[in-house]
Amino acid sequence: MRPEAESSLSHRTGVPRPGCAERIGLARLTKAAEAGHDLRPLWRRLIARLLDGTIEAGEGLDLSVIAQLLGDKEAGLAIQHTILASHQLFRSPCAARPPGLRILALAASTDIGSNTPIEFLLERSGIELTTLYVMPNVAWPDWLPPHDVAMVIASDSDDCRAALDKIAHAAPNWPRPLLNLPEFIGRLDRDKLHGLLGGIEGLVIPQTRCVTREQLLELSQSASALSGLAPDLAFPVIVRPRGSHAGKGLAKLDDTNAIEEYLSEHAEDLFFVSRFVDYQSDDGLFRKYRIVLIDGQPYACHLAVADRWDIWYMNAQMAASAEKRREEETFMETFDAGFAERHRAALSALAKRIGLDYFTVDCAETSEGSLLIFEADNTAIVHDMDPPDIFPYKVPQMRKVFDAFVAMLHRRSGRPAEAAA
Known part of the structure; x- marks a missing residue:
C-alpha cells in the first residue's frame, strides 16, 4: 500500500x-x-x-x-x-x-x-x-x-x-x-514484559515464565525445581492460565501440594508463573492502581482498595465503602503532584520502553516505595460507566482522560482540533 x-x-x-x-x-x-x-x-x-x-x-x-x-x-x-x-x-x-x-x-x-x-x-x-x-x-x-x-x-x-x-x-x-x-x-505478554522493563530504577516487575501443564506437575514434586525456571522463583508463587484476565484462574500457591490441587480445578495446558510480591500496606489493605498512559503522559484511571491480594476493581466493593471512595477521590485529585510525581522517572522510562501511544498499566506500590507492575495492556477498559451519584469525582477525571486521548489523535493526525472538519 x-x-x-x-x-x-x-x-x-x-x-x-x-x-x-x-x-x-x-x-x-x-x-x-x-x-x-x-x-x-x-x-x-x-x-x-x-x-x-x-x-x-x-x-x-x-x-x-x-x-x-x-x-x-x-x-x-x-x-x-x-x-x-x-x-x-x-x-x-x-x-x-x-x-x-x-x-x-x-x-x-x-x-x-x-x-x-x-x-x-x-x-x-x-x-x-x-x-x-x-x-x-x-x-x-x-x-x-x-x-x-x-x-x-x-x-x-x-x-x-x-x-x-x-x-x-x-x-x-x-x-x-x-x-x-x-x-x-506484541511485547506486552506477561512473559515478555519483564525483559522489556527489567532494570528500570524504582520499578519492580517479577520475572514471569510460561509453563506447560506437565512442567507444573513436575514442580509439584520438588520445590527446588522452581529455581530452574527463574532464578528468583520460590514459594509462594502466583499462577494463572495463559491469556486470562480480570483475575480469572489467578491463585497464590504456597507449596508443592497446592499445585496439584490447583491443576485439579483448571484444565488449561499453558500457565504463567511468577513469584509473589507482598504489597500489603501498613493498614493491612492492598491497593491496586490502573494508570492510562497517553502519548507518554500518565493519567489516573482507578484505585481499588481491598483486604485481599488478588484484587481488581470489581471485587474491591468500592461502591459499598465511602472511605475507600474518598481515598480514590484523593488519589485522582492529587495524582499529578502525588503518585505521578513519586514515580515520574519510572513511568517515563516505562512509557519509552513500551513505545505505545496508548496503553494501561495495573500496578501497586511496594513497602519500599517502588512501582510494582502487574500488567501492561492496550485493551483494558477505560470507561465512565460508574454511577455519578456514587462516584461523582470520576466524571471530571474520565473527561480529562478522554480529552487527552482526543487531543493526541488531533496532534498525530496533524490537524489541530480547531481546524479539523
Missing part, C-alpha cells in the same frame, strides 16, 4: 467500494447492560433476522456483542465469524456531523475483551470511528474509508497474532499516521 494509495484508490473507477455498516456499538450496548436494561428483547429480534437471512452486517456484529454481554461467548464469536466472512468495515455512532476528525481502528476477529474498547474513549468526542476487522485470509480492501489517523486496537493474545502480523506487513506504507504499532503490542 503506497503512501498515495488511499487517495488514488478512492478515485478509481470500476472498483466497488465496500460500505461501512452502521452499528449500535460496544460502548452503548455495554452501558445499557450496566444500567440494568434487558438486552434479551433486542437479542430475540436480531437473532430472528439472522435466522431468516435479513440481518444487516452492523446488526449482526451488535448481536455478537449482545451474546457475549449475556454470557454466551461461544455463540457471540460464532455469529461474529459469520458476519465478518462477508463484511469487515463498521462505523460507530458519532456525536457530530460533520465529524471533527476521522479515525480508522484496525481490529482482530476476537472476543469483546481483546480489542481496545476505543468507543468508550470517543463516544462524545465528535470523532468518527470506523473499524476495519483485519482477516488473515481476506485481502485488504481496495478502498480504505477516508481517515485522518489509524490505530491498531488488536491485542497481543494468541487469536490476534495473525492479524497483527498482517498489519505489521502493511504498516510501513500506511497512507496516514498509524498509532500503537503491532510490533510494540
Whole structure:
C-alpha cells in the first residue's frame, strides 16, 4: 500500500467500494447492560433476522456483542465469524456531523475483551470511528474509508497474532499516521514484559515464565525445581492460565501440594508463573492502581482498595465503602503532584520502553516505595460507566482522560482540533 494509495484508490473507477455498516456499538450496548436494561428483547429480534437471512452486517456484529454481554461467548464469536466472512468495515455512532476528525481502528476477529474498547474513549468526542476487522485470509480492501489517523486496537493474545502480523506487513506504507504499532503490542505478554522493563530504577516487575501443564506437575514434586525456571522463583508463587484476565484462574500457591490441587480445578495446558510480591500496606489493605498512559503522559484511571491480594476493581466493593471512595477521590485529585510525581522517572522510562501511544498499566506500590507492575495492556477498559451519584469525582477525571486521548489523535493526525472538519 503506497503512501498515495488511499487517495488514488478512492478515485478509481470500476472498483466497488465496500460500505461501512452502521452499528449500535460496544460502548452503548455495554452501558445499557450496566444500567440494568434487558438486552434479551433486542437479542430475540436480531437473532430472528439472522435466522431468516435479513440481518444487516452492523446488526449482526451488535448481536455478537449482545451474546457475549449475556454470557454466551461461544455463540457471540460464532455469529461474529459469520458476519465478518462477508463484511469487515463498521462505523460507530458519532456525536457530530460533520465529524471533527476521522479515525480508522484496525481490529482482530476476537472476543469483546481483546480489542481496545476505543468507543468508550470517543463516544462524545465528535470523532468518527470506523473499524476495519483485519482477516488473515481476506485481502485488504481496495478502498480504505477516508481517515485522518489509524490505530491498531488488536491485542497481543494468541487469536490476534495473525492479524497483527498482517498489519505489521502493511504498516510501513500506511497512507496516514498509524498509532500503537503491532510490533510494540506484541511485547506486552506477561512473559515478555519483564525483559522489556527489567532494570528500570524504582520499578519492580517479577520475572514471569510460561509453563506447560506437565512442567507444573513436575514442580509439584520438588520445590527446588522452581529455581530452574527463574532464578528468583520460590514459594509462594502466583499462577494463572495463559491469556486470562480480570483475575480469572489467578491463585497464590504456597507449596508443592497446592499445585496439584490447583491443576485439579483448571484444565488449561499453558500457565504463567511468577513469584509473589507482598504489597500489603501498613493498614493491612492492598491497593491496586490502573494508570492510562497517553502519548507518554500518565493519567489516573482507578484505585481499588481491598483486604485481599488478588484484587481488581470489581471485587474491591468500592461502591459499598465511602472511605475507600474518598481515598480514590484523593488519589485522582492529587495524582499529578502525588503518585505521578513519586514515580515520574519510572513511568517515563516505562512509557519509552513500551513505545505505545496508548496503553494501561495495573500496578501497586511496594513497602519500599517502588512501582510494582502487574500488567501492561492496550485493551483494558477505560470507561465512565460508574454511577455519578456514587462516584461523582470520576466524571471530571474520565473527561480529562478522554480529552487527552482526543487531543493526541488531533496532534498525530496533524490537524489541530480547531481546524479539523
